Amino acid sequence: MRKPCCDKQGINKGAWSKQEDQKLIDYVKEHGEGCWRSLPKAAGLHRCGKSCRLRWINYLRPDIKRGNFAQDEEDLIIKLHALLGNRWSLIAGRLPGRTDNEVKNYWNSHIRRRLINMGIDPNNHKLNQIPPRPQPQCDSVVPSGSTDACKPKSDNSDRVSDSTSCLDDETTTGSSNVNLDLTMAFPSPSPTLVEENPQSTESMMVTSGQERESVPTLLLFS
DNA sequence: AAGTTTTCCAACCGCGTACGC
DNA sequence: GGCGTACGCGGTTGGAAAACT
CATH class of the missing domain: 1.10.10.60 (Homeodomain-like)
Known part of the structure; x- marks a missing residue:
């Protein structure tokens, strides 16, 4: 014990x-x-x-950033979660000023539920064959911090192709300072491998220039 | 207005791992 | 290599606040 x-x-x-x-x-x-x-x-x-x-x-x-998550932060969380799973510290490491606890809480209280409402399995980020009980007033993407406001939306028929539908949407706004570029590179010669082993890649550089503690080697091509 | 339920988030707990001896 | 300790992480819980009846 x-x-x-x-x-x-x-x-x-x-x-x-x-x-x-x-x-x-x-x-x-x-x-x-x-x-x-x-x-x-x-x-x-x-x-x-x-x-x-x-x-x-x-x-x-x-350096902690408090307050609501921006839409592009949320998009990034969804994308990173699809890649990394529940590795909140890694995800938070790509969101300046956000903590793993905050990201985890936000995922569990907002994003996860929204994905489920959209018929997306939050675990594997795939569309469920049989979507859950339809909740047409609430399944649309609303700005962060207003999750519970189930405002009617005039036309939300294409729920999968909206901005939070994670993996499909690779072209993001880039309107804020959040780095949505998931491409990571080695400090020297062209890496080609795609692996996910934080233990062995402690000192990897990230293309954004951010220095983050331990980032798995990810090479994503959009 | 009062009681009940739900939501959200800060904090705790236990496990895995790194590190020093 | 084995052991003990400290740290970091992810899962879970508790309670305050908000929403609802």
Whole structure:
């Protein structure tokens, strides 16, 4: 049996207070990220290191982008999910300012349901043979953040070919700064393989110039 | 207005893996 | 190579807020 990451005695759980947040921010600003195990004691926090790490990564980090997902971010999530599956950290790595937790939550609460309503299996991104119960008022793509607004749409007959129908739509807007180019390249000589092994490709470069920690080698041709 | 249900998201839990000894 | 520890990840849960009846 694995030892718990921290003893449960005297350890706070649940929502973080403003004071706790500030302590964590101050500590990380001064000492940088890392050493999560020893951080709580050093920072004067009654939390386990794991909890501190999560709070920092998912909420307190200064570069976190909060708020609704843009349409092209959502498109990108769908495409990446089709490629990578539930590897949220990898997907989030392609969405600047988004965390894996946020992407995962957004997938589960918005995108997944919408795909199902569109008759697309969210697991394999293929059209189901027999679409689920028709919900004609809600299956259209609505802007992010308004998922629950089932506004009637005048003509939504071609639900599969709209912008979120993932794999079919390779030509995306590019109107924002989200990089939708999924082509990844090696820093040197022309790669030709397509593989998916994050462990072995730790230092791969991404064509966008973004430096992301661990990205599987993906070569996609649109 | 009050009670109930649903939605959403922050946080927790447990497992796999990297790393140091 | 084996073992223990710490970190990172994905799945799941709990509760607040919003929507509905």
